[in-house]
Amino acid sequence: MSSISIIGTGNMASTIGALAVAGGNTVEVVGRDQSKAAELAKTLGGGTTTGEFGAVPAGDIVIVALGYANVVPVVAQYGDALGGKVIVDVCNPVNSAGDGLAIPDGTSIAEGVAAAAPASASVVKAFNTTFGAVLAKGQPLDVLIAGDDEHAKAGVAEFVESLDLRPLDVGGLTMAQYLEGTGLVMIGLAQHGVGNFDFALCVTSPS
Numbered sequence: 001m002s003s004i005s006i007i008g009t010g011n012m013a014s015t016i017g018a019l020a021v022a023g024g025n026t027v028e029v030v031g032r033d034q035s036k037a038a039e040l041a042k043t044l045g046g047g048t049t050t051g052e053f054g055a056v057p058a059g060d061i062v063i064v065a066l067g068y069a070n071v072v073p074v075v076a077q078y079g080d081a082l083g084g085k086v087i088v089d090v091c092n093p094v095n096s097a098g099d100g101l102a103i104p105d106g107t108s109i110a111e112g113v114a115a116a117a118p119a120s121a122s123v124v125k126a127f128n129t130t131f132g133a134v135l136a137k138g139q140p141l142d143v144l145i146a147g148d149d150e151h152a153k154a155g156v157a158e159f160v161e162s163l164d165l166r167p168l169d170v171g172g173l174t175m176a177q178y179l180e181g182t183g184l185v186m187i188g189l190a191q192h193g194v195g196n197f198d199f200a201l202c203v204t205s206p207s
């Protein structure tokens with residue numbers, strides 16, 4: 001089982017946190033608003049603790065569950081406090097219309113996180129292609145992950161498996177920009193072809 005910290009107290013933080021507790025992981029939640037973190041820790045139960053925003057997180061895996069515009073600034077604010085940690089970026093940098101990415105072509109927030117984080121930290125993109133409300137249903141879904149550090153990716157994959165989800169490696173961190181594009185495709189499907197947010201991407205092997 002893994003030791004994780006979640007920075008953020010919103011939808012993805014509470015959804016991943018609940019699955020993490022159910023999966024027997026050690027969970028810490030951290031928010032800029034300590035009262036929201038305390039409330040979420042109480043809701044999650046299972047011995048969930050709270051940490052101080054900006055201080056060294058307790059978990060080996062640190063899931064940053066913030067809006068895309070806040071992810072890199074918060075990682076930069078943490079600075080050396082994230083040394084040696086595996087940082088998981090879950091964000092989708094989608095514009096307000098939901099019809100394009102909000103960052104320049106050829107870039108990704110995850111790679112921005114890697115540039116802002118201490119050299120001893122590793123960054124893994126994960127969970128951005130699964131809607132929180134669908135994750136919360138507790139069904140076995142595919143979680144696409146990308147990162148350059150195989151050991152870090154293996155640790156995140158083990159954590160994902162503990163949630164009864166299937167981790168699928170798409171390659172190095174440069175693939176994060178395409179995962180972020182896939183997040184945009186999910187939103188396009190929700191707005192058009194599917195018509196709602198109650199679906200998930202699934203990788204199958206035809207027999």
Ligand SMILES: NC(=O)c1ccc[n+]([C@@H]2O[C@H](COP(=O)([O-])OP(=O)(O)OC[C@H]3O[C@@H](n4cnc5c(N)ncnc54)[C@H](OP(=O)(O)O)[C@@H]3O)[C@@H](O)[C@H]2O)c1
Pocket residue numbers: 008009010011012013031032033036065066067068070074090091092093127128129130131132133
């Ligand atoms: N929701 C989904 O289905 C889903 C699926 C895949 C990926 N994602 C990605 O997951 C990320 C989080 O989404 P969400 O739905 O969980 O969002 P959310 O419910 O709005 O939660 C956002 C969190 O960010 C915190 N925050 C905002 N500004 C901050 C700042 N300047 N410094 C520190 N914390 C700040 C908020 O704290 P306060 O309460 O104090 O404002 C809140 O805890 C997003 O990047 C999104 O693209 C979401």
